[in-house]
Amino acid sequence: MVQASLDGIxxxxxxxxxAYGMALQWGVMNIIxxxxxxxxxxxxxxxxxxxxxGIHPAWGVIVSPIIMYxxxxxxxxxxxxxxxxxxxxxxxxxxxxxxxxxxxLMNFVFGADVVVAQSEYGTTMLFDNSxxxxxxxxxxAFISVIYAIGLVIYMRRSRLGRAIRATAQNAxxxxxxxxxxxxxxxxxxxxxAALCGVAGALISITLTLHPYVGLPYTVRSFMIxxxxxxxxxxxxxxxxxGLGLFEEFADYIxxxxxxxxxxxxxxxxxxxxxxxxxSKKREYLK
Amino acid sequence: MIKQKxxxxxxxxxxxxxxxxxxxxxxxxxxxxxxxxxxxxxTWNLQGGEMGYNSFGNILFYGLGxxxxxxxxxxxxxxxxxxxxSGGEKTFVHTTxxxxxGIGVGLLVAAIVPTIVAGAIGYAILGLRGHYFAICTLGLxxxxxxxxxxxxxxxxxQGFTTPPFPAEIVDPEARxxxxxxxxxxxxxxxxxxxxxxxGSRFRLILNAxxxxxxxxxxxxxxxxxxxxxxxxCSAFFCGLAGGIMGGLxxxxxxxxVAFDGREMGVFMVxxxxxxxxxxxxxxxxxxxxxxxxxxxxxxxxxxxxxVALGVLIVVIVVYFPEGLMGWLREKYPDKFGEVIDEKDRxxxxxxx
Numbered sequence: 001m002v003q004a005s006l007d008g009i010x011x012x013x014x015x016x017x018x019a020y021g022m023a024l025q026w027g028v029m030n031i032i033x034x035x036x037x038x039x040x041x042x043x044x045x046x047x048x049x050x051x052x053x054g055i056h057p058a059w060g061v062i063v064s065p066i067i068m069y070x071x072x073x074x075x076x077x078x079x080x081x082x083x084x085x086x087x088x089x090x091x092x093x094x095x096x097x098x099x100x101x102x103x104x105l106m107n108f109v110f111g112a113d114v115v116v117a118q119s120e121y122g123t124t125m126l127f128d129n130s131x132x133x134x135x136x137x138x139x140x141a142f143i144s145v146i147y148a149i150g151l152v153i154y155m156r157r158s159r160l161g162r163a164i165r166a167t168a169q170n171a172x173x174x175x176x177x178x179x180x181x182x183x184x185x186x187x188x189x190x191x192x193a194a195l196c197g198v199a200g201a202l203i204s205i206t207l208t209l210h211p212y213v214g215l216p217y218t219v220r221s222f223m224i225x226x227x228x229x230x231x232x233x234x235x236x237x238x239x240x241x242g243l244g245l246f247e248e249f250a251d252y253i254x255x256x257x258x259x260x261x262x263x264x265x266x267x268x269x270x271x272x273x274x275x276x277x278x279s280k281k282r283e284y285l286k
Numbered sequence: 287m288i289k290q291k292x293x294x295x296x297x298x299x300x301x302x303x304x305x306x307x308x309x310x311x312x313x314x315x316x317x318x319x320x321x322x323x324x325x326x327x328x329t330w331n332l333q334g335g336e337m338g339y340n341s342f343g344n345i346l347f348y349g350l351g352x353x354x355x356x357x358x359x360x361x362x363x364x365x366x367x368x369x370x371x372s373g374g375e376k377t378f379v380h381t382t383x384x385x386x387x388g389i390g391v392g393l394l395v396a397a398i399v400p401t402i403v404a405g406a407i408g409y410a411i412l413g414l415r416g417h418y419f420a421i422c423t424l425g426l427x428x429x430x431x432x433x434x435x436x437x438x439x440x441x442x443x444q445g446f447t448t449p450p451f452p453a454e455i456v457d458p459e460a461r462x463x464x465x466x467x468x469x470x471x472x473x474x475x476x477x478x479x480x481x482x483x484x485g486s487r488f489r490l491i492l493n494a495x496x497x498x499x500x501x502x503x504x505x506x507x508x509x510x511x512x513x514x515x516x517x518x519c520s521a522f523f524c525g526l527a528g529g530i531m532g533g534l535x536x537x538x539x540x541x542x543v544a545f546d547g548r549e550m551g552v553f554m555v556x557x558x559x560x561x562x563x564x565x566x567x568x569x570x571x572x573x574x575x576x577x578x579x580x581x582x583x584x585x586x587x588x589x590x591x592x593v594a595l596g597v598l599i600v601v602i603v604v605y606f607p608e609g610l611m612g613w614l615r616e617k618y619p620d621k622f623g624e625v626i627d628e629k630d631r632x633x634x635x636x637x638x
Contacts (some may be wrong), residue, residue, distance in 0.1 A: 017577055032417055082604045088417040090341045093555065097599030100548070104592040219425060226418075261432030267425040268411075275413040284415050 001127060005250040010133075011219045012244025013141040014202055015150055016237045018217055019224035021131040021195035030166040035075075036097040037217030038102040038194050043068050043200025044209045045110050048117045057117035060201030061143050065194035069127070069152050072193025076186045099214060117204045119278070140202035147198050162189055189228060216260050223267050224275070248261050254281040300474070307466045308398025314462035318534055319578045321469035322527045324478045325570035326550070329559035331522040333481060333516045334555065335563030336489060338496030339412065345551035346430045347404065347521040349544035350529030351396035353434065356448040356538055358395050361387030366439055382452040389533060396529035397522050404521035408514035415499070424547070431545030446538040465534045472530065476523050477570075483519070484566050492516055493564075548592075552599065560602055562611025571610055 022036055033039075046067055047060025050176065080097060083091045155161035166174040167184045173180050224243055228235035243266075250262035278284055307314050326348070334340045360369045364378040380388065407426075414422050451461040483489050491512050494502040528544070538544050543552075553576070561572020575621050579598075584591050606613065 032421070079600055079604060086607070089420055090607055091421055091602045092417055093559075094600050096304055097596045097603065099596070099598030100552075100599065101593050104590075104596065139543055186370070196345070208524075215428065217420075222421060255436070258433065258437040261429050261436065264425040264429030264432065268429065269426075271414055272421045273411045275410070275418075279413055284413065 001252075003244060004252045006133060007133065007137070008243045008245035008248035010137045010141045010214060010244070011248065012241030013144045013237065014199055014206070014240075015217075015220050015224060015243055017144040017195060019078025019228070019236050019240055020148060020151070020220035020233065021192040021199075022218075022221040023225045023228070023230050023236060024164075025188055025192045025193075026225060028164055029080075029185050030088065031080065031084065031091045032088060033094070033192070033217055034092055034097075035099040035214070036192075036196060036221055037219075038099045038205065039068065039072070039196035039214075040200040041209060041211065041214045042071065042102060042106060043197030044204035045106060045200070046197065047201035047204040048110070048209060051117035057201065057205050058139070060117075060204065061147075063167040064197035065198070065283045066146075066197075068197030068200075070192040072190040072196075073186050075193070076189040081182070082188055083107050083183065087267075100278030103211050103214060108209055110209075110211065112211060114208045114210045115204075117210045122151045132230075134206065136205045140206045143198065143202060147195065148233065150235070151195070160184070160187055216263055219264060219267050223263075224271055227270060278282040294506060302600070303470050305353075307463055307620075310458070314459075314466050315534065315579060318462075318466045318469045318530070321466070321473040322531055322552065322575040323557060323577055324525050325469075325473050325527045326554040327561070327573040328476055328480050328519045329501050330554040331558040331563060331565075331569040332483065332492075333520045335558055335565070336496065337491040337516045337571075339513065339517070340420045340555070341423040341517075341520075342420055342547065342551055342555065343425075343427040343549050344520055344524050344554060345427045345545055346423075347400035347524035348528035348531075348547070348550060349427075349430060349434065349540075350400045350403065351525030352532035352538055352544045354399055354448070355389065355396040355529030356391035356446055356532050357391035359385070359533075362388050362391060374552065378494065380449045380452060382454045385449060385452045388449065389529075393526060393529045396525045398525075400521040400525035400528075401518045402519045405514055408517050409510065412517060420430045427545060427547045427551055431541040431547065434545060435540035445540075445543075448532050448536050448538060450536065465530060469527075469530050472523070472526050479513050479519070479523075481566065488512070488515075496564075552595070556599055556602065559607070559609055562609030562613075562615075565609075565611040568609055568611035575610075 006077050018036065018040055022033065025031055025033060043060075043064045046064040049056045049059050051057040051226075052064060073096065079094060081092075082096050153247050155165060163174070163179045165180055165186065166177070169187075171181055174184075199208075220243060224236055224239045234243040246266060247259060247263060251259045254262060275284065305319050312318065324343070328517060330341070330344055357366060359380075360378075363380065363384050366436055369378060389594055411419065411426070451464075455461075491502070491507055493515060494505070495509050499509055532538055532544070535543060557573040557576045558569045559572070560576055561567030561570065580591075583594060587594055602609075608616070
């Protein structure tokens with residue numbers, strides 16, 4: 001039980017990082033990115049490639065976001081800029097298409113095997129060896145917190161951060177006041193992809209990578225965002241941990257084969273719960 | 287009253303449909319696929335295009351129908367658990383009568399149960415709007431696949447072999463013909479049904495819900511009731527289509543065949559959008575084009591087909607969101623019975 005709770009909390013911090021990226025682009029660009037999880041996995045494969053090349057995969061948390069920033073930027077210039085102002089369903093379908101392309105390309109390049117980059121950080125034993133805690137998980141949670149705090153400070157202080165927040169509040173007004181919204185959008189998508197890159201690099205050393213496991217990460221971050229709301233960082237962190245806990249316990253109680261199923265069912269339940277709660281006030285999820 | 291021009295068109299198409307398996311004898315399986323795809327696209331369009339509720343989750347009903355048909359077909363005569371455990375074929379053999387009885391009852395169940403399921407979950411799920419609905423149904427479809435992959439009695443992860451076509455029928459063409467005509471029958475059924483809806487008040491209500499649900503409700507339409515009925519119509523045909531495909535493929539896997547959100551689930555949305563959402567003929571044309579494209583291209587770009595599929599989705603969605611019929615309508619509005627005042631068109635100023 002303690003094992004599952006600790007695992008869940010550490011994992012949840014990682015999920016929260018991905019969800020933060022999703023909240024950012026959702027809030028700023030009004031886009032739901034189904035390819036979010038695939039960006040995460042791609043970031044993970046970057047770290048894995050470094051590991052194969054003989055470099056310690058932990059350096060991936062610095063290299064991977066830099067590469068992913070440009071991937072995100074290119075993606076924006078190629079596809080996303082054409083769907084920003086359109087119906088949300090269009091963006092969902094378009095990013096779904098991107099997700100399929102990414103999955104398949106990763107399948108070609110890295111193969112369909114489950115891989116993991118060994119960090120060789122060892123494990124910590126707690127409570128008379130009854131709880132084993134891989135150090136890599138602690139490392140992952142620590143790095144996630146650092147990146148999240150760094151990003152919050154960046155968004156508050158820097159010029160680009162302020163431009164992003166202004167665009168999120170009112171894109172039109174920001175445009176009138178001289179903000180190059182096109183650039184802001186590209187940067188936002190890039191930052192989101194970079195966050196995915198960090199998370200992916202961390203996942204490559206703590207969990208496993210496989211070309212087709214992207215979608216669960218998308219769903220997890222989507223869930224965290226709808227529970228926590230846009231741009232509420234403490235709530236994102238908390239609901240991330242909550243989700244991590246739920247998952248570990250679902251794994252523990254129902255068995256591993258139902259783990260992903262449980263995640264998707266939780267999504268349905270959360271949406272339906274919120275819908276019934278709002279319908280009492282004659283409102284609906286917007 | 288059917289106009290004479292339409293009558294010629296319909297009878298021509300029916301004759302073509304009936305003659306197709308004899309004309310293109312080698313492509314019977316492909317033709318069956320085509321019929322099923324058209325049915326899926328047409329019924330997805332009913333709620334995705336007409337009602338504006340873009341579902342990624344109709345694959346749920348499709349998979350449900352597939353499992354139900356096979357389970358009923360086996361379970362009526364033999365113990366289901368032992369069948370799946372033995373992999374089917376060796377221990378139990380269906381006689382000809384048993385096979386057809388089984389598939390008949392199975393298809394009936396496969397049509398009714400998903401409809402009931404759609405009605406039961408409809409009240410909860412259809413309260414979500416727009417993209418929340420889309421994501422929720424996406425989750426539902428994938429969750430169903432994952433859960434079905436964990437249930438022992440229907441074969442869990444290792445799959446479920448559907449009963450083989452009775453060996454007593456020696457004609458090697460019989461199996462292909464049987465499934466083709468079955469799917470063609472369902473196609474005609476679906477077309478007549480959708481055509482009927484297109485001429486009814488029900489369609490206008492669905493369109494009102496799509497265009498502005500709040501106003502529709504304010505006009506006194508019980509939107510929830512109609513939304514659920516709309517979804518149930520889709521579910522009915524999805525279940526039937528799934529049942530036929532299960533029998534045709536002969537093997538059911540939880541995530542790759544039945545709840546195949548990555549292929550079928552996307553195809554039905556894509557086909558409807560390709561042809562044009564919210565039109566009667568759009569999904570039919572879209573499905574036909576898509577099928578030809580897929581079959582023509584898939585073999586040449588083996589291994590790259592999913593990349594091509596992804597690119598295709600992006601291109602269609604980004605550049606042709608109105609689809610083929612929408613494009614034609616823009617180009618030749620008078621053919622669609624729209625009258626455009628030239629003066630008015632010139633006077634329009636685009637506001638951004």
